[in-house]
Amino acid sequence: MLSQYSRGALSGLLAGGLALGVAELAAGALGRPVSPAIVVGGAAVDRTPRFLKEFAIRTFGENDKLVLLSGVFATIALMAALIGVLAVRRRRAGLVAVAMLGLVAAGAAATRPTFRWYDLLPSLLAAVVGVVALARLLGSQGLGADAEREDAGPGRRGLLVTGGALVLAGLSGVGGRFLLRTRADVEASRRAVVLPRPVQPAEALPDGAQLKLRGLSTFFTPSADFYRVDTALSVPRLTTDEWQLKVHGKVDRELTLSYDELLKRPVVERDITLTCVSNEVGGKLLGTARWLGVELAPLLRELGVHADADQLVGTSSDGMTIGTPVSVVLDGRDALLAVAMNGEPLRPEHGFPVRMVVPGLYGYVSATKWLVDLELSRFDAFDPYWVRRGWAEQAPIKTGSRIDTPKPLSRTASGTIAVAGVAWAQHRGVQAVEVRVDGGAWQEAELSSAASKDLWRQWVWRWDAAPGSHTLQVRATDGTGAVQTQEREEPFPNGASGWHSIVVTIV
Ligand SMILES: Nc1nc2c(c(=O)[nH]1)N[C@H]1C(S)=C(S)[C@@H](COP(=O)(O)O)O[C@H]1N2
Ligand SMILES: [Mo]
Numbered sequence: 001m002l003s004q005y006s007r008g009a010l011s012g013l014l015a016g017g018l019a020l021g022v023a024e025l026a027a028g029a030l031g032r033p034v035s036p037a038i039v040v041g042g043a044a045v046d047r048t049p050r051f052l053k054e055f056a057i058r059t060f061g062e063n064d065k066l067v068l069l070s071g072v073f074a075t076i077a078l079m080a081a082l083i084g085v086l087a088v089r090r091r092r093a094g095l096v097a098v099a100m101l102g103l104v105a106a107g108a109a110a111t112r113p114t115f116r117w118y119d120l121l122p123s124l125l126a127a128v129v130g131v132v133a134l135a136r137l138l139g140s141q142g143l144g145a146d147a148e149r150e151d152a153g154p155g156r157r158g159l160l161v162t163g164g165a166l167v168l169a170g171l172s173g174v175g176g177r178f179l180l181r182t183r184a185d186v187e188a189s190r191r192a193v194v195l196p197r198p199v200q201p202a203e204a205l206p207d208g209a210q211l212k213l214r215g216l217s218t219f220f221t222p223s224a225d226f227y228r229v230d231t232a233l234s235v236p237r238l239t240t241d242e243w244q245l246k247v248h249g250k251v252d253r254e255l256t257l258s259y260d261e262l263l264k265r266p267v268v269e270r271d272i273t274l275t276c277v278s279n280e281v282g283g284k285l286l287g288t289a290r291w292l293g294v295e296l297a298p299l300l301r302e303l304g305v306h307a308d309a310d311q312l313v314g315t316s317s318d319g320m321t322i323g324t325p326v327s328v329v330l331d332g333r334d335a336l337l338a339v340a341m342n343g344e345p346l347r348p349e350h351g352f353p354v355r356m357v358v359p360g361l362y363g364y365v366s367a368t369k370w371l372v373d374l375e376l377s378r379f380d381a382f383d384p385y386w387v388r389r390g391w392a393e394q395a396p397i398k399t400g401s402r403i404d405t406p407k408p409l410s411r412t413a414s415g416t417i418a419v420a421g422v423a424w425a426q427h428r429g430v431q432a433v434e435v436r437v438d439g440g441a442w443q444e445a446e447l448s449s450a451a452s453k454d455l456w457r458q459w460v461w462r463w464d465a466a467p468g469s470h471t472l473q474v475r476a477t478d479g480t481g482a483v484q485t486q487e488r489e490e491p492f493p494n495g496a497s498g499w500h501s502i503v504v505t506i507v
Pocket of ligand 2: 229275276277278362364
């Protein structure tokens with residue numbers, strides 16, 4: 001038999017579920033990812049202290065968003081249940097609390113960078129639905145009626161109301177998600193893209209550029225395995241028809257490009273290794289892909305870049321801002337407006353329809369996904385998203401190397417063991433990799449053939465391993481002759497450094 005308070009909690013949960021469901025439906029009808037859970041989650045991401053964000057990336061990796069959204073839902077559910085309990089004795093206070101929750105969500109919606117006034121509607125609707133539903137569920141009908149005759153057990157009417165509310169909440173929630181997806185049918189738009197033939201295909205990789213070895217990262221990272229790092233709780237959904245790029249600011253002539261117009265420009269193909277500044281020593285936040293895109297430098301030159309423009313600010317459709325040095329974009333490297341990755345149009349989570357890729361710079365200062373705006377600006381005039389949170393304004397990729405095999409703490413039979421991994425120093429190139437065992441002399445590893453200096457290189461070193469516990473370390477030397485620094489630095493504020501070191505047991 002349910003106590004009065006359990007009924008209160010249940011009523012709160014049901015009212016909360018109904019409110020969220022209806023709000024999802026409203027957001028879907030608007031075609032905007034502005035349901036209360038998404039806007040509250042988004043506001044939380046923007047305000048999360050750095051250590052927590054890094055902890056989340058480290059611990060949950062690609063699932064960080066799922067974990068966050070689950071946390072938001074769990075918190076809302078807990079609050080709804082508590083409010084339900086409160087409302088058993090203090091009806092008015094409970095209803096006010098529900099309304100407040102809706103207003104908090106509306107407030108969160110208003111802080112989103114892409115805010116439009118109607119983004120308030122789902123949260124306001126949630127407030128109204130929540131208040132009405134809670135009042136009804138606790139009132140003279142439904143669950144409340146049973147509550148007054150507790151000995152009668154949960155009446156048929158109570159069960160009906162509960163079931164009905166659950167179904168309604170579920171249906172509207174699912175319906176809202178469905179509407180949001182069909183509103184902008186990104187999959188259809190992706191399928192319809194006909195990729196132009198590059199005027200310059202990627203440089204042929206020399207023989208031996210791709211080593212194949214058990215446990216070693218493949219030279220090209222399959223798109224499905226490519227790391228993903230962004231703040232988007234709901235992947236921005238933009239079709240090629242909707243997409244346009246505005247280029248403006250400190251230029252003689254502004255430009256607005258449609259997707260078709262973009263693809264009419266010469267398209268080049270380039271192999272580039274991307275790296276995230278949050279990648280820790282030994283981490284997996286980097287990957288190599290074959291990119292197809294329009295060269296950014298000639299496009300900007302045509303528009304007449306003003307001499308005092310030193311920062312190129314990219315903005316995504318979800319309001320992310322990323323600032324890149326103009327001098328780097330114009331220095332002759334392959335800065336791209338990329339449309340395809342590994343032979344297919346960009347996947348939605350990697351920035352469809354258009355993203356930036358600039359070899360040699362960490363992603364947070366170069367690789368704007370879902371790019372819709374480019375402004376020629378100045379570093380002293382504008383701080384982009386991550387810079388406002390203390391990360392370095394400029395961030396070339398530091399020389400790094402990683403042991404892929406053997407795995408840390410693994411046990412391997414003695415004999416000749418292939419120690420192998422990858423090394424990177426984008427736009428400077430990797431010229432040597434060395435390995436040492438138990439702090440002994442450095443041994444030269446064998447490198448995969450050198451391709452472009454914007455690519456990582458695989459390496460392998462054959463180790464005559466004797467039984468015992470051993471420490472393996474790796475370090476790379478970049479194309480300028482500089483040896484990777486041993487000094488350990490955390491990813492904040494401009495990328496991790498230090499030698500990757502693992503312990504293995506040989507038996
Ligand atoms: N719109 C948008 N673009 C973004 C980000 C983001 O959060 N939002 N994250 C950047 C970061 S930090 C990195 S490392 C790269 C990662 O690109 P990927 O997810 O395709 O690997 O995208 C960059 N572009
Ligand atoms: Mo990143």
